[in-house]
Amino acid sequence: MSTAIRDQIQRELVPEGGVASLSHGTLVLEIPAGEVQRTARRLASEFGFDLFLDVTAVDWPGRTPRFDVVYHFYSTAHFFRVRLKTRLSEADPVVDSLVSLYGSAGFMERECHEMYGIGFRGNPDLRPILLYEGFVGHPLRKDYPKLKEQPLVPYRK
Amino acid sequence: MARTTIPIVPSTARSPAFEYFSTKKDEFVGWARKFSLFPYPFVTACCAMEFMAVSSTPYDTDRFGAALPRFSPRQSDLLMVVGTLTHKQAPVLLRVYEQMCEPKWVMAFGACATSGGFYQNYAAVAGIDKIIPVDIYVPGCPPRPETVIDAIMKLQDRIAGSHHPIITANF
Numbered sequence: 001m002s003t004a005i006r007d008q009i010q011r012e013l014v015p016e017g018g019v020a021s022l023s024h025g026t027l028v029l030e031i032p033a034g035e036v037q038r039t040a041r042r043l044a045s046e047f048g049f050d051l052f053l054d055v056t057a058v059d060w061p062g063r064t065p066r067f068d069v070v071y072h073f074y075s076t077a078h079f080f081r082v083r084l085k086t087r088l089s090e091a092d093p094v095v096d097s098l099v100s101l102y103g104s105a106g107f108m109e110r111e112c113h114e115m116y117g118i119g120f121r122g123n124p125d126l127r128p129i130l131l132y133e134g135f136v137g138h139p140l141r142k143d144y145p146k147l148k149e150q151p152l153v154p155y156r157k
Numbered sequence: 158m159a160r161t162t163i164p165i166v167p168s169t170a171r172s173p174a175f176e177y178f179s180t181k182k183d184e185f186v187g188w189a190r191k192f193s194l195f196p197y198p199f200v201t202a203c204c205a206m207e208f209m210a211v212s213s214t215p216y217d218t219d220r221f222g223a224a225l226p227r228f229s230p231r232q233s234d235l236l237m238v239v240g241t242l243t244h245k246q247a248p249v250l251l252r253v254y255e256q257m258c259e260p261k262w263v264m265a266f267g268a269c270a271t272s273g274g275f276y277q278n279y280a281a282v283a284g285i286d287k288i289i290p291v292d293i294y295v296p297g298c299p300p301r302p303e304t305v306i307d308a309i310m311k312l313q314d315r316i317a318g319s320h321h322p323i324i325t326a327n328f
Binding site: 131132139144146147148149150151152153155156 | 244245247248251277278279280282286287288289290
């Protein structure tokens with residue numbers, strides 16, 4: 001069953017310039033950033049991918065474009081996972097939000113936003129979720145200094 | 158030129174009876190306080206499992222009078238910081254500490270509370286003693302219950318042997 005859905009997705013959803021591969025039983029689609037929302041909408045509405053598992057980013061210092069944004073979807077009907085990967089440049093790390101498709105994307109995009117500085121166009125609430133107000137920088141970027149602390153309480157002498 | 162004599166006994170000295178009574182008072186108050194440690198568990202991380210183990214039947218900190226957790230800092234004497242402290246939580250810990258009434262003691266429970274443990278990053282405070290004063294440190298990740306009981310006994314010894322001002326700074 002999962003073989004059928006896999007072939008169908010590969011046939012219909014990989015746009016020009018996109019790459020499809022199989023990694024540990026997960027179908028991996030590498031697509032341009034502009035295609036993310038359209039692809040996710042078709043996955044949700046036509047292919048039955050009803051569970052949005054995660055969105056996160058990968059920082060590749062020295063590579064251009066610098067960031068990968070990685071999405072995971074799961075279909076409870078087909079027992080099958082799909083991973084979407086897209087590349088974003090350091091100058092304009094913005095991608096379309098999936099909040100309109102999956103409500104759970106809101107919190108995950110907030111986390112990705114504060115940790116990597118990825119912007120999500122269309123997410124109405126990108127406040128910090130794990131970090132505190134006033135935190136400067138994006139701690140999971142590779143160029144954030146490992147020993148840098150931003151204490152809220154002044155240290156005792 | 159007449160040589161001044163240095164008095165052997167300072168003129169402000171209290172009577173020996175007062176000194177004796179004061180010492181016995183400290184001993185008595187210390188004895189009372191060391192067996193009524195009401196802990197406030199500031200539990201933030203996985204060390205909580207070991208805290209539960211040491212509180213419950215096989216190890217039973219009730220034997221040391223330190224079993225009944227008070228979930229109000231105003232009613233507690235011993236602040237047990239159990240687990241990792243993050244920078245986001247540090248203002249909360251400071252506030253809890255400041256709300257506790259004197260006399261109060263602080264136990265840093267586990268490697269993270271003691272020194273930050275294996276965390277050295279943007280999120281974790283490298284030891285709660287950067288925020289509040291700590292009386293006793295418990296090593297281990299997590300500490301064995303025996304280590305915690307040893308720390309409680311050492312803290313009790315310190316309470317029993319220290320000065321307990323009740324009315325004035327001297328008495």
